[in-house]
Amino acid sequence: MTPPRSSSEGSRILVTGGAGFIGSAVCRYLIGAGGAVLNLDKLTYAGNLNSLRPIENSRHYWFAQVDICDRAAVAEAFDGFRPDRVIHLAAESHVDRSISAASDFIDTNIVGTFVMLEAARTYWSSIATERMEAFRFLHVSTDEVYGSLGPNGLFTEETAYDPSSPYSSSKAAADHLVSAWARTYGFPGLISNCSNNYGPFHFPEKLVPLVILNALHGKPLPVYGKGENVRDWLYVDDHARALDMIAANGRIGEKYNVGGRSERRNIDVVRTICAILDRLRPQAAPHEQLITFVTDRPGHDLRYAIDATKLETELGWRAEETFETGIEKTVRWYLDNEWWWRPLRDKVYAGERLGLPVATVS
Helix, strand or coil, rough: CCCCCCCCCCCCCEEECCCCCCHHHHHHHHHCCCCCEEEECCCCCCCCCCHCCCCCCCCCCEEECCCCCCCCHHHHHHHHCCCCCCEEEECCCCCCHCCCCCCCHHHHHHHHHHHHHHHHHHHHCCCCHHHHHHHHEEEEEEHHHHHHCCCCCCCCCCCCCCCCCHHHHHHHHHHHHHHHHHHHHCCCEEEEECCEEEEECCCCCCCCHHHHHHHCCCEEEECCCCCCEEEEEEEEHHHHHHHHHHHCCCCCCCCCEECCCEEHHHHHHHHHHHHHHHHHCCCCCCCCHHEEEEEECCCCCCCEEEEHHHHHHHHCCCCCCCCHHHHCCCHHHHHHHHHHHHHHHCCCCCCCCCCCCCCCCC
């Protein structure tokens, strides 16, 4: 399982959840930037090694199928790879699934983060002083821990936590663990909280890829409620750059919000995708006619919006993609890469409704 030491220059980064949407983007970015990467991923339904095909033959990239709740396997990975820093992304992340089946979210997001923290702390305590001082553990979280905004205002790093779903509450708990380890043990932990990501290699249960693929197949485009919920949209490659910058240069014990400054109502996101498909893949009728309003999911937060000023001023990060450029790239990628999404639609997730609470039996 454990890779040999690499002779490449640059940092050695242990990435958890690197076969997922954001994690695979981080791995691809780090390898392109000259890093050496060990990717730990359990390979749940959303983990896809095909997303790593561009780097799978790199001599600076290794993969190990590991559940982050497995203490022995995680400790072995640290001891064998000897990382300079950790970017911890492994998580159950789909709100709808957390509503109907919360147990996996508690196990992976809370217990898994605890296991990672303890393994990292043990490793960190064992390395030479110079490496100890340089080591960082970046826990990647979500803006959903802050709850729902009204029509005005932005989430800052000082916004109080107010999670609404089993998913966001599990991520909030994990955030608190990282903060506690930094305060209690002096552990070099950091936290990032990001807005909604979109882009290539996105599992088709999420809004953007679901709408693209349903539209291509002439299926209804489900929109919760009236589509008035607002999200700040962040292109995934911009997020990967931000995570690398935070992990390398962020201040220990600090939080950094990562957002695209691209607020859009869900209905406007869907209509934008429809308009792009009308131009690139026209059908007999406009794709917008496929929009179907469905009953809203329980506890659906109205609005998220990120203030990324701290990240922008301290570390010099800026989102390179606007929503218009990013969504165009995303739609084109799905049109050009059926090899990636077709097996998922046929065998894993065909676009059915998720997020309906399961009644308990007394």
